[in-house]
Amino acid sequence: MADQPGVRRWLAALLGLSVVVGAASAHAQAASLDLNSALFVEPSKRSGLTVWNPSAALAVTPTNWLTVQGGYEADIVSGASESVKGGRLSSVDIVSSATHFSDARHALTGGFTVTRASTHLSGSYTYGTEHDYRSNAFAVSAGTDFLQKNTQIELSYGRGFDSVCTTAYSATDAPSSRLALDNSQGCFTDDKKRASREISLNNFQVGWTQTWTPVFATQMVLSAALQHGFLGNPYRSVVIASAGDQALENHPENRARAAIGLRGKYYVRNLQTAFSASARFYRDTWDIFGQTYEVDAERYMLPWLRVLLRARYYTQTKALFWSDDYTGGEPATGPRGQYWSGDRELSPLSSYLVGARAVATREGRPGQRVFGLFLSFSGSVGFDLLKTNLRDFTLGGHAPDDTLALLWSLGVRGEF
C-alpha cells in the first residue's frame, strides 16, 4: 500500500480544507459538493484488473468573481499482470509469469477561478502519490467569449514534474542490461537498489466553441503535449533475444503528441433529443496515428430525469518501434533494435464502446431547499462496455483474454 502516514496527512488536510471552505460557504453565494465513485473491471482467467476510483470535489464561490476548488481522488488497483512480454517466437513462458499486485494512488488538488465579465482565469495544482510514482501538476487556463457570446475561446497550459521509481541502473549502462522492478520496496528512500527517474510534461490546449443557431453548436479542440524522461513501465521486461534474454522495457525519452477534436451538438425539437457527433485525430512522434469517432444522444425521459446513450469507435496504428516479438534479429540501429516495448497501447488496435448514463436532478425553490439543505441536487449512474481488438499483441503467441472492460459509475452532486 501507499505511504500511509502521508495519506493520513493529505486526508487531514482535505478535512481541514473542507471545514475552512465549509465555514466560508456560510457567507458564500454558492457552493457545490461532488462525490463520485467508479468501478472498472477487466475480467480475465489469468490477469484480471479491478480499479476503484472514489473522488470528492468541493467548490465555493465566496464572491461573484472568485471560485475556490479543492478535491481528492484515489485509484485503488488490484489484479495480476504479466511481468515479462514475449511474442510469438518467445521461448519464455509468458502466461505463467502473471503476478498479483495491489496499489493505491492518491491525488489532492486545489485551485481557483477568477471570473470578470466575459473572461475567466483558472489555476490549479495537483499532487499525486503512490508508492512507486509521484506527480506534481500545475495548470492554468484562460477563456473569453465575444461576438455576442456566440464565440468562446479557451487556452490552457499544464506543466507536470513527475518521478518514477526504477532499479538503480546507470544512464551509461546498456539498455539491454537494465533490470525491471520486481516490487516497490525501497522506492523514494535511500535504498541503493532503487533510483528515481524524472518525467517532464508540458500540455497545451486551445478550444473554440461556436453557437450557430439556437439548436446547433460546434467545438474544435487542438491539443499538444511534450513528454521527456522515463516513459516506460519500470516493472515490465521484454524478451529481446531468442535465447530468452530479458531487459527492462526501453522507450524513447522524448514524445511529442498532437490531437484535434471536432464535435457538434444539434437539438432535434421533434424528438426533444440532443444529438452529438465527434471525430478526433491524433498523431505523435512515435508514429502512432489514432482516430476516434463518437455519437451520443441525450433526452429527458421525465422532467427530472435525462438519459444519454453513446457509442464510440477507436483505431490506431502501431508505434514505429513496436513489435510483438523482438527476437527476430532486428538491426541494432533500427527503431526496433534500439527500442523495445511490451506495452499493448503502442500496438495496432481498435476498440468499440457502448454506454449509457442517467442523471436525476431535483431543483429547490426559494425557501424550500432539497432535503432541507441543497439549492439543487443530482444523482447519476453510468455504465460503459469497452471491447478492444489487439491486432498484433500476444503473450508468447497467445491472444490476451482481458480485452473486455466494464465500467460502472455513480455520483451525487449538491449545490448549497
Place this chain on the structure above:
Amino acid sequence: MKYLPPRVVKALGLAIGTLILVASAGCATVRPEQRAILADPTMQFDQKAADQAALEHVLDNREGSTGGGSVRGGGCGCN
C-alpha cells in the same frame, strides 16, 4: 489506411477555415433570448459528469492517444 488522404486533410482545413471566417464575420448570431436550449445541460460540451471523467481516465490508460477532448463551452451566455 495509415493516414488521412491529402485531399481529406485539405478539405478538413478548408472547412475549418470557412467556419472561422463565417464565425468571425458575425454571420452566426444567436440572441440571448434564443439560448434556452443551448443553456440546457444536454447541449453542454463538457458536462463534467462523473462517468465521463472516469471513462476518460480508463481510455487514457488503454489507448496510445490522448488529447483533443471536450472543453467548457456552449453555455447560456444569457447576460
